[in-house]
Amino acid sequence: MENPSSSERWNRAGIDDSMLAMFDASETKDAHQDALDDRITFLDAVRASSIVPEHGKPPTSKIYGAIFHMLRTGKSLELIVGSYKLLVDLDKRFPRVYLSGTDDSRSSSNSSSKLVVVKEAWSPIIDCPDNAHAVGEAGDKRSGEPLDPSSFHVLIEELTEIFSETKFQAASIEPLRNMLLFQYLVIVFEDDFLPRNATLNWSMQRESLLSLLLGSRKINYKGLMKDCMAIICQLSQILQSELSNHLELQESSESKLSKNCHSALSLALLGVLKDTCVSIEKLLVMIMDLDMARKKANIEGHTTRADSPRTPLIDIILDELAYYKDSVPVFLKIFSEPKWKLEIVVQYLWKYITKPSVRTRKSNDYTEDSTFVGALKCFSNKTSTKSLIKKIGVDVVQFLLAHGFQAQLSILSKGNADDNIAGNKEGGVSALVDLCHTFISAFDNLRSTDEHMEILSIGKEALFTAATIISMKS
């Protein structure tokens, strides 16, 4: 312990060499159990030298690359899951971007914390998007190297293909590998974006990996977002259907996997599907947050010409949902983040609600209108409701109302919890009860406008919830 810095340094180099030697050896004896053992040992060794010691150092880029390579090309479940877990743990332990001084009790004022960016840290995404890197076809050969934006898009496209197959199969390990890779990348985006976004400083936010990815000329931004929408809707459908029976049926069919491996895969798959869903929602939410930050910066005059304008994601989502009306229920069912869910519902409704004519509008009422409650109140106008039903169909209206109501409840109950602490209980409760009353009367209006409408189960459940809350709280 006399001279830790120098001894650590040679120690470091020695460990790296040994570990890489192990990895190299494993590469040369493919398809052999020993190779697998060597790779598992390699992962253990990285963990033992970087994560376990109290003052462990992050692995070198080569080591990171080797682990990433395993995640991208691994053929055994053990290896894929192991490398995924290690990468996630390493990122937790050695963040690339973080806010210093967040432990401070007064950190609620963001001015005290400072954003720290570890520039030399390895990243699975290349952050200079227009760097001429010929990845493309030779993907397998360079799978230890970071992905560039176009390979990210390729990954998303692969996922869409996997899920669009009529019978989603558990006969190979590839879907699981791609899903875990995607989940890992979303974690990387998140760890990079969230602290940057917390600074509320556009110059930090615009430098986020996510912003660089979306701004890259190598991807078709709209196409990418549409693919993400497709994935989330496909996943929602897969998770609703009786996939578990599917998986068991597959067992009898021809498969290259052993029985044991197959049952391991089918046990893991449903969980991974659900997690992938959560990841894609996180990605969408982050992009919408980024859009909002950009909008704010634009108003304040902080954007430059380099911030090339991009269609806000919410507009793309609204267009997709307007075009494919069938996807409204599946999308709303799976998308749970209340703030953006409410925003999507409100904007969707307002797109079709006939705006009150200029003459009857009092200028000071106008700002209130564009809220969810404002939209609910519009249902009292029969002609407007009638045209709304005609435009989007009474089922879609029910879905929008019910999900919007649920999202608004979540936001209010979250606010209520804060109020309880602050001692402002009365205001919160009355707002809740008001919301429930407004919702019920909007639904009544909807029913009286279209007397033949079939009330969907989600509509009934929403009414039940509203009525129960009213009777409990008053």
Next chain:
Amino acid sequence: MDMNDPLDFEVEDALLKSPPINNKRKKIIGLDDLLQDHYREQDKLLEKGNKKANTKAKKKKSSYDDKDSKEAKLTRILKAFGEEQEIPLWGVKVFGDQKAFPPLEFPDLGSCNLLQSFLNNKLNSVVELTEDKGDIFLEGLLVNGWLSKLAFLCGHVEKPVAIWAFNTMLYSSKEELRRSSSDFWCAILSSEREVDRFPFKIDWFPEYTDLRRALDIFGFLFTFSSSAEPNNLDSDTEGPPQNIRSWIRFITACCLIRSKKAIFSAVEAEEIVEIIICLFLDRQFQGLLVLLNDCMEAIVNYFTDQEWCSSCENIAKFIACRVSKDLNCIQTVECISEASSRSKQLRSAVAYQTLFTCFDGVNSGEEILRSLTAINFKDKSCDFFKMYIHLVLIENWVLSNSLIEDNPVIYEMFCRYLQHCSTLISATNLRSYASKVNETTFLFFTLDLVTV
């Protein structure tokens, strides 16, 4: 067959099918390569030794993308040699046949105030809730997320609803219901608003016996022993149902709320740790690594400091005598993460107790180390596989244990043992795992020691 371009996927087939003449040729070519390999191994060892004095480590070029065809050939030969001593993979079947799932009973509408009180509401003319449709309606409330909203807003979870959701989570065959009910329970358990009490009243909590019964129905073999039965890994039992994921998740959520409610006693928690370690041993659980790891971390931290000392030892003893002394016992040690001091301690304890069962009649760690140092590796009868297992166990016992760091005797003996190994094992021993002992452990762990 062209020997210069073996394709990776052919390696295995070639060994099985190729005629004897080919085999001979392989051996002739192979011996040269083996010699080379031998030298290379020795160089590596030398390099290791030199590093202590040498501050400048030679950078080894990472070239994991270039496949050396020579090495591929070598692998073939090594495999041919090693085949006489095939080492079984780790893996124990801890699940047998599932038992009949109990029927899912919906709560009686009369006993469930939530639904009952609505029957007289004037809105029921629209909702049309009736006594006989209560079950489907409740499922809808659950799946669409209303049930947890109501729990939070009304501040109350009634007993019939809690029991129904619990049983749905464990016994439903529909994935959507399983997941929603598991989400519901995890949400109400882990509401973080208040530290030491729930923000609302939960009228019913499951007991450990309920969870244990579920595991039994899933087919878990509580009395399994990996040493007694042959590991028939590909046998035709159906394995655990998908509900097992909810089970693990639920246990994790229960462990995290001890400050609000202690659902398990210390003895029960010990059994849960043992069960989780057993799940790690089943290859069918390889894909649930993250879930199992989280659960392990949660349950290990469930114990109070007082309980932990004896519980840790009990668990270790239980595991040590149940698991065979092959790769399975290594898996039991390595499945325990080193993320927290508690799990490190458990890892060390399991390794220690397993070592005890390997050596009959020893009383202390010192004695184990002493008898290990006495082994002569040059002896033809020396079992390198056993060696390898002992080495991994010792390493985990010593390096995961913070108490041993203060024990210079053990530490010195351990270092001496490592030196002993590195000087005696030569790469000429082609018996499988000899090289493994070299590679996996020394290359970096000896270096680790130097800095401690």
